[in-house]
Amino acid sequence: MEVGPLIYNQMVVDTLSDDEVDRLFHALADATRRDILRRSVAGEQCVSALAGHYQMSFAAVQKHVAVLERASLVTKHKRGREQIVRAYEPTVQRARHLLEDIEELWRQRAARISEVLAQQKGTS
Amino acid sequence: MTVVSSKKDASELTLTFVTEFDATPEDVWQVWSNPRLLEKWWGPYAYPATFVRHDFVVGGESRYFMTGPQGQIAPGWWCMESIEPPRRLAFANGVAGDDGEPRSDMPPMAASMTLEATSSGTRMTVVSRFISTEQMEKYLEMGMEEGMGQALTQIDALLAA
Numbered sequence: 036m037e038v039g040p041l042i043y044n045q046m047v048v049d050t051l052s053d054d055e056v057d058r059l060f061h062a063l064a065d066a067t068r069r070d071i072l073r074r075s076v077a078g079e080q081c082v083s084a085l086a087g088h089y090q091m092s093f094a095a096v097q098k099h100v101a102v103l104e105r106a107s108l109v110t111k112h113k114r115g116r117e118q119i120v121r122a123y124e125p126t127v128q129r130a131r132h133l134l135e136d137i138e139e140l141w142r143q144r145a146a147r148i149s150e151v152l153a154q155q156k157g158t159s
Numbered sequence: 160m161t162v163v164s165s166k167k168d169a170s171e172l173t174l175t176f177v178t179e180f181d182a183t184p185e186d187v188w189q190v191w192s193n194p195r196l197l198e199k200w201w202g203p204y205a206y207p208a209t210f211v212r213h214d215f216v217v218g219g220e221s222r223y224f225m226t227g228p229q230g231q232i233a234p235g236w237w238c239m240e241s242i243e244p245p246r247r248l249a250f251a252n253g254v255a256g257d258d259g260e261p262r263s264d265m266p267p268m269a270a271s272m273t274l275e276a277t278s279s280g281t282r283m284t285v286v287s288r289f290i291s292t293e294q295m296e297k298y299l300e301m302g303m304e305e306g307m308g309q310a311l312t313q314i315d316a317l318l319a320a
Contacts, residue, residue, distance in 0.1 A: 131169045133292055133296060134295070137295065138174055141174070141178075143204065145178040147199065148200050151196055152182045152186055152190065155186060
């Protein structure tokens with residue numbers, strides 16, 4: 036099944052259902068799948084090349100890709116006899132943007148921790 | 160305060176934030192363990208936090224709410240997973256509902272904080288790990304206003320310096 040933009044929008048703009056949250060959680064809870072996603076973010080991958088990186092069967096790697104696909108983290112296309120895996124850019128872009136906001140939140144917090152520490156020094 | 164490094168990993172949905180303070184690890188530990196100090200910095204400038212509960216023991220829980228400029232309330236919770244004073248703290252941080260209790264439909268983020276003594280003070284490393292972009296958004300919504308609010312607080316900080 037191809038995960039298109041419509042399904043993506045429904046998934047992240049509306050409130051996630053328990054099933055969808057479970058799928059994302061499940062997808063990112065495995066080290067091999069996180070590695071597949073990291074490689075796909077760097078550039079498109081064919082499943083056979085991905086399979087060469089791991090000590091497991093081609094079928095097992097295919098299953099991992101399918102789990103990422105169901106969570107809208109990657110898309111899969113056929114090119115000739117090869118299956119090409121790409122990171123699903125809207126999901127990844129959104130993640131990058133959100134991480135920037137969270138980074139800014141921590142910058143603010145760190146600045147205020149400094150203020151609190153300076154106040155504590157002054158009162159002790 | 161010096162920000163040493165900040166690393167964002169979009170595929171792992173993880174932020175690793177490293178900063179140094181001119182204080183001992185014991186003093187920095189206090190800003191996490193003492194709820195009266197914690198609430199001075201946990202919420203963003205425009206959204207001060209109030210911790211109504213902070214059971215700082217393994218398995219203990221916290222309840223807090225942040226109050227926005229128009230009086231809007233953003234409640235959240237922590238659950239302490241590991242406490243090793245004054246070196247390491249790990250906790251779950253999630254969104255609470257209107258009743259102040261954890262929302263079962265929003266899984267928490269995982270946070271860990273480590274402190275190391277350096278020659279000039281303390282290095283603090285905070286790792287925040289999320290499971291989905293939706294979860295990151297909800298986390299930011301707990302008291303965060305986009306763009307404008309952040310820019311204004313930065314200008315305030317510059318003028319105050």
